[in-house]
Amino acid sequence: MSDLPLQNSQRSIARRGFWQRMLQQRYLYFMAIPFAIWVFLFSYLPLWGWTMAFQKFRVGQSFFDQKWVGFDNFRMLFQDDQFINAMRNTLAMSLMGLIAGFTVPIIFAVLLNEVRISFLKRFVQTVSYLPHFVSWVVVAGIITKMLSTDNGVVNQLLMNLHLINEPIAFMAKENLFWYVVTSADVWKETGWNAIIYLAAISGIGPELYEAARVDGASRLKQMWHITLPGIRSTIIILLIMSIGHLISIGFEKQFLLGNNLVKDKSEVLDLYALKYGLGMGRYSFGTAINIFNSVVSLILLFVANGIFKRVTKESIM
Amino acid sequence: MDISKRSSLSLPDRLFDIAVYVVIALVAICTLYPFLNVLAISLNDSIDTVKGGITVFPRQFTFDNYSLIFSFDGLLTGLKISILRTLVGTLLGLISASMLAYVLSRTDFQARKFLSTYLALTMYVSGGLIPFYILMRDMHLIGTFAIYVLPGVVSAFNVFVMRSFIDGLPGALQESAKIDGANDFMIYWRIILPLTTPALATIALFLAVGQWNSWFDTYLYNGSKPNLTTLQFELMKVLQSTQIGSDGNVNGQNMNQLMNRISPESVKMAITIIVTVPILVVYPFLQRYFVSGMTLGAVKS
Numbered sequence: 001m002s003d004l005p006l007q008n009s010q011r012s013i014a015r016r017g018f019w020q021r022m023l024q025q026r027y028l029y030f031m032a033i034p035f036a037i038w039v040f041l042f043s044y045l046p047l048w049g050w051t052m053a054f055q056k057f058r059v060g061q062s063f064f065d066q067k068w069v070g071f072d073n074f075r076m077l078f079q080d081d082q083f084i085n086a087m088r089n090t091l092a093m094s095l096m097g098l099i100a101g102f103t104v105p106i107i108f109a110v111l112l113n114e115v116r117i118s119f120l121k122r123f124v125q126t127v128s129y130l131p132h133f134v135s136w137v138v139v140a141g142i143i144t145k146m147l148s149t150d151n152g153v154v155n156q157l158l159m160n161l162h163l164i165n166e167p168i169a170f171m172a173k174e175n176l177f178w179y180v181v182t183s184a185d186v187w188k189e190t191g192w193n194a195i196i197y198l199a200a201i202s203g204i205g206p207e208l209y210e211a212a213r214v215d216g217a218s219r220l221k222q223m224w225h226i227t228l229p230g231i232r233s234t235i236i237i238l239l240i241m242s243i244g245h246l247i248s249i250g251f252e253k254q255f256l257l258g259n260n261l262v263k264d265k266s267e268v269l270d271l272y273a274l275k276y277g278l279g280m281g282r283y284s285f286g287t288a289i290n291i292f293n294s295v296v297s298l299i300l301l302f303v304a305n306g307i308f309k310r311v312t313k314e315s316i317m
Numbered sequence: 318m319d320i321s322k323r324s325s326l327s328l329p330d331r332l333f334d335i336a337v338y339v340v341i342a343l344v345a346i347c348t349l350y351p352f353l354n355v356l357a358i359s360l361n362d363s364i365d366t367v368k369g370g371i372t373v374f375p376r377q378f379t380f381d382n383y384s385l386i387f388s389f390d391g392l393l394t395g396l397k398i399s400i401l402r403t404l405v406g407t408l409l410g411l412i413s414a415s416m417l418a419y420v421l422s423r424t425d426f427q428a429r430k431f432l433s434t435y436l437a438l439t440m441y442v443s444g445g446l447i448p449f450y451i452l453m454r455d456m457h458l459i460g461t462f463a464i465y466v467l468p469g470v471v472s473a474f475n476v477f478v479m480r481s482f483i484d485g486l487p488g489a490l491q492e493s494a495k496i497d498g499a500n501d502f503m504i505y506w507r508i509i510l511p512l513t514t515p516a517l518a519t520i521a522l523f524l525a526v527g528q529w530n531s532w533f534d535t536y537l538y539n540g541s542k543p544n545l546t547t548l549q550f551e552l553m554k555v556l557q558s559t560q561i562g563s564d565g566n567v568n569g570q571n572m573n574q575l576m577n578r579i580s581p582e583s584v585k586m587a588i589t590i591i592v593t594v595p596i597l598v599v600y601p602f603l604q605r606y607f608v609s610g611m612t613l614g615a616v617k618s
Contacts, residue, residue: 021427027501028426031416035471036432038413041456042468043439049448108344114337124345126604131348133596135530137549141556141589142351151369153354187347219333252533256553270446277447290445301441 053287073288083289086272089178089265093254094246096182102239105190109197110227114219125198128191136188140256143184144171171257177265181253196238197231204230236311243304245297269293352593355586359383363583382587392588395548399529402465402547406528407521409470414520415513417471418479419505436473450537459538462545468534469527475520482516483509518606526596552588 022029053073055066077083108128115121131139146153147170155167170176204226212222251270258266267275269289277286353373358366362377370376386392420426421433444452449468458464490512494504510517532549539545 018427025426025501028420028423029428031502031505032420032428032432035413035417036435039436039439039471042471043443046444046448046452047442049444049451052448052451111337111340114333115341116334120341124341126601127345127348130352130597130600133526133530133600134593135532135549137530137532137553137556138589138593141552141585142355144556145355145586146351151371153350190344191348218327219330255533256557273446278450283447283451286447287445290447294443294445298441 049287050291052284053291055284057284057287059281059283069284073284074292076285077288077292082267082272082276085264086267086269089254090249090268093178093181093268094249096178097185097249098242098246100182100186101189101193102242104186105193106197106231106235108190109194109201109231110223112194113198113201113227114223125191125194128194130191131188132192134188136252136256139184139188140253143180143187143257147171147180171259172261174262174265177258177262181257181266184253184257196234200231200234201227237308240304240308243300246300355589358583359586359590361583363581366583367581382583383591386584386587386591389551391543391546391551392548392591394544395546395551396591398462398465398545399548402462403525403528406466406469407524409466410472410475410524411517411521413471414475414479415510415517416505417476418483419509421476421480422483423501436471436476439471440473453538460542460545461539464538465528465531465534465547469524472524475523479513479516479520482513486512515606518603522600522603522606525599529595548592552592555585555588 051063054068054070056069056072057066112121112124112128115124147155149155149167149169152167152170154170155164158164159167168176170180208226208230209222212226217225249268251268251274254266254268254271270293273286273289273293276282277289350373354371357373357375358371359382360378360380361371361375362379363382365377417432417436421429421436423429426432443449453459453464453468458467486509490508491504494508499507530549532547532553535545535547535550536553540550
């Protein structure tokens with residue numbers, strides 16, 4: 001409150017003031033405390049489980065009876081070829097997802113902005129974020145159906161265009177899996193991710209376009225020199241935020257789109273933890289994977305935020 | 318208007334327009350076609366479907382696939398549990414987000430800074446799958462309905478979206494209520510809640526869609542409990558069991574081939590439609606809310 005040293009009596013007044021204010025704000029405390037406890041139970045308490053990674057955890061034994069093993073689980077992890085493989089898959093799909101999931105919505109938003117018929121614009125936008133609200137289970141089913149070898153629309157189209165002679169088994173080819181996942185992601189999220197860019201574009205002043213038109217700039221030039229620079233800061237913020245979330249891509253799509261034929265390319269870190277940690281009862285090993293995942297994504301977030309600070313003199317955290 | 322006159326003047330602009338409309342039309346078709354195709358197949362006779370060639374209209378129209386899937390026990394239980402978890406989960410989430418957001422919006426609240434950081438941290442740090450699983454087991458939540466709704470009650474993101482909305486409300490109303498002797502809870506209940514309907518609608522949509530769409534918690538915690546199954550999980554089982562078969566791989570086990578026969582294309586697509594329809598019905602109505610909510614959240618965070 002004040003920088004001046006407080007006398008004893010003043011301090012007691014301040015303290016009484018503290019309790020008094022607390023009493024005054026009791027309703028606010030009543031509203032906040034139950035949920036704060038809730039957060040503690042479901043968000044902070046799991047962090048205590050990280051100790052398992054440094055133990056040879058056995059179910060049913062108390063915390064004090066567990067055997068501590070230091071970094072053994074991590075050592076085991078880094079020596080496992082499967083882990084290296086899962087790491088590679090996670091990074092590859094994250095990077096592909098980042099590049100596609102970042103550029104396609106911008107292109108879509110910029111193009112949609114050029115549509116002059118407002119009914120059409122609204123209709124296409126509404127349609128475009130429909131897939132975002134549909135579950136990955138449904139999307140995986142739809143993608144599998146569209147890419148299937150018997151009567152899948154993609155194969156039929158390619159055949160009719162004489163680009164291929166026989167159907168491609170998209171879902172069964174290891175080398176295509178990363179592309180299938182990335183395309184599925186683009187199909188599902190492009191419209192949704194474009195919302196922010198469209199909002200940013202609508203904030204650009206019409207007088208800029210007016211001036212450009214007077215100068216005789218073509219529509220393409222206006223798009224390039226006014227629209228894109230106009231949403232530059234939005235683009236940078238979202239890019240940095242997605243770098244922070246690079247490694248935490250989830251596993252739903254890989255789980256649902258993958259199958260035994262492509263498992264070398266579909267296994268990501270979370271699935272690996274699920275299979276070799278939880279599935280085999282090796283809780284300590286699985287926790288080590290989870291910790292690795294969390295720590296890497298935190299580091300990425302800090303690095304991204306650092307870059308962001310330097311670029312814009314602002315912080316997103 | 319004069320826009321059309323201008324564009325008729327220059328050839329590049331006209332070409333540009335054509336290119337834009339072609340791309341936009343392609344996007345719309347790519348998004349809509351799969352849904353229409355699934356709908357058409359679900360309404361087509363299941364034996365006729367095997368011949369292929371169904372696009373957006375059914376060839377032999379029938380509701381048989383739907384009456385067939387509603388005779389499965391799993392589907393009806395799944396429907397019940399899915400609806401229940403969506404209702405309960407959304408309600409709990411709304412209460413927590415609005416209350417915490419109101420408390421955080423009060424600049425005079427003592428523990429405001431602490432609470433804000435305490436919540437924000439949960440967006441960046443998470444214990445991970447396995448520690449969480451162990452904790453749920455220790456809390457005896459595995460194999461119960463509660464595990465669907467309890468872990469997601471507080472979402473920091475929703476709280477912050479809600480708070481930026483409350484921050485935008487005029488403060489005078491709260492002041493006058495205080496002078497009239499209303500306590501903080503009454504201000505929340507009588508003034509904040511009615512004024513934040515648009516934000517509440519956005520968050521309700523996020524929460525409801527999240528609840529309705531989740532399947533992994535059923536798979537992980539309640540996979541062996543047929544009375545706690547959810548629609549998404551049932552759909553997942555049906556789709557996964559036949560996926561390898563539909564890839565043209567004949568090495569699949571006998572189980573897969575059997576499943577192929579009893580859940581052919583049309584029936585699978587009918588379940589997909591049942592699972593998807595509730596979302597298609599609600600989302601156009603809530604659209605104007607979530608677009609503003611989404612931009613608000615992004616700008617503030």
